Amino acid sequence: MIFLMDLQMMLLDVIYFILRNSLRVILRPRTKPIDGELVLITGSGGGLGRLFALEFTKHGAEVVLWDINSNSNEQTAKLVREMGGKAYTYTVDVTSREDVYRNAELMRKDLGRDVTILVNNAGVVAGKRILDCPDELIERTMKVNCHALFWTVKAFLPQMKAQNHGHIVTIASVLGLFSTACVEDYCASKFAAVGFHESLAHELLSEEVEGVKTTLVCPYIVDTGMFEGCKIREEVELLLPPLEPQYCVEQAMNAILVNQPLVCIPRLTYLPVLFRLLPWESNVTAYRFMGSDKCMYPFIETTKKQV
Numbered sequence: 097m098i099f100l101m102d103l104q105m106m107l108l109d110v111i112y113f114i115l116r117n118s119l120r121v122i123l124r125p126r127t128k129p130i131d132g133e134l135v136l137i138t139g140s141g142g143g144l145g146r147l148f149a150l151e152f153t154k155h156g157a158e159v160v161l162w163d164i165n166s167n168s169n170e171q172t173a174k175l176v177r178e179m180g181g182k183a184y185t186y187t188v189d190v191t192s193r194e195d196v197y198r199n200a201e202l203m204r205k206d207l208g209r210d211v212t213i214l215v216n217n218a219g220v221v222a223g224k225r226i227l228d229c230p231d232e233l234i235e236r237t238m239k240v241n242c243h244a245l246f247w248t249v250k251a252f253l254p255q256m257k258a259q260n261h262g263h264i265v266t267i268a269s270v271l272g273l274f275s276t277a278c279v280e281d282y283c284a285s286k287f288a289a290v291g292f293h294e295s296l297a298h299e300l301l302s303e304e305v306e307g308v309k310t311t312l313v314c315p316y317i318v319d320t321g322m323f324e325g326c327k328i329r330e331e332v333e334l335l336l337p338p339l340e341p342q343y344c345v346e347q348a349m350n351a352i353l354v355n356q357p358l359v360c361i362p363r364l365t366y367l368p369v370l371f372r373l374l375p376w377e378s379n380v381t382a383y384r385f386m387g388s389d390k391c392m393y394p395f396i397e398t399t400k401k402q403v
């Protein structure tokens with residue numbers, strides 16, 4: 097009897113959330129204020145990381161900028177300060193546990209407060225076919241895109257839980273939800289990032305840590321140069337052009353500010369996630385039609401030329 101009542105409640109809840117989320121596309125829910133929050137962004141010297149720093153600053157938050165590249169990171173801090181914002185830079189290799197923990201402590205001592213929003217954004221890709229790819233490059237991708245998430249979350253989640261206040265944001269990729277050829281290192285690391293993030297979100301919910309929110313961001317190709325050359329069939333590209341970095345970050349910010357658990361940018365990329373339920377061969381045929389099977393070939397050629 098109790099089982100049947102639980103089942104009925106669960107089904108009603110499922111329907112309620114489907115309706116609520118569909119309505120949210122039209123009627124945007126109220127955004128949360130983040131002025132005064134301390135936001136840590138990894139990979140803040142890069143294309144999306146820098147724009148995240150500027151967007152958080154616009155909303156009145158202070159930013160802690162972590163990047164392996166001091167020059168580009170200082171450049172981001174300069175832009176934040178020119179806007180009247182507060183930025184604190186640290187040169188950190190997020191693949192090194194020791195570096196992450198040491199800099200987390202250093203930052204606590206310097207600022208006397210804790211990070212309340214963590215944006216795990218640093219990311220790399222080898223840009224080589226698996227058999228041409230040195231082992232070290234494959235390991236680097238796994239360490240930056242996946243292992244680093246464990247170290248940063250372990251460094252900052254305890255205080256968020258203690259305060260019952262915080263937000264963990266993972267910048268994954270649509271290539272963490274479906275795959276394509278010649279980016280084995282990247283897809284493996286981003287599928288792992290998605291798995292990590294979702295498991296963490298479930299853990300917080302099952303422990304009823306209501307105050308610590310999570311947002312998983314899965315963008316399609318963004319024009320930052322990271323995937324220079326990546327190309328699908330021209331006719332399909334008209335429907336699905338590479339994203340402007342600013343648009344991508346604004347969409348991600350909208351999701352973060354309403355505590356949305358997952359966002360695929362653009363929305364059209366939710367479709368291939370559903371298609372994964374179809375037979376593998378159907379997907380292969382659709383990939384061939386859309387030129388998605390070989391979309392990384394020109395990207396790999398571009399990377400070859402850069403070396």
Ligand SMILES: NC(=O)C1=CN([C@@H]2O[C@H](COP(=O)(O)OP(=O)(O)OC[C@H]3O[C@@H](n4cnc5c(N)ncnc54)[C@H](OP(=O)(O)O)[C@@H]3O)[C@@H](O)[C@H]2O)C=CC1
Binds near residue numbers: 144189190316323
């Ligand atoms: N661009 C795209 O098409 C898409 C990107 N994404 C994801 O978005 C995120 C940002 O990408 P994007 O801005 O385009 O990339 P960028 O290469 O422009 O920026 C990445 C930044 O991370 C830094 N970084 C690399 N390794 C480390 C490390 N070990 N420790 C600390 N920082 C490091 C880079 O430094 P350095 O320059 O010195 O290497 C760079 O400043 C990534 O996670 C990426 O996977 C998702 C979907 C699409």
Ligand SMILES: CC1=C(/C=C/C(C)=C/C=C/C(C)=C/C=O)C(C)(C)CCC1
Binds near residue numbers: 323326368389
């Ligand atoms: C595979 C595939 C597609 C192409 C996807 C591409 C080209 C994704 C590139 C993503 C990148 C570069 C992400 C970086 O993190 C389509 C056309 C959506 C159709 C469905 C299957």
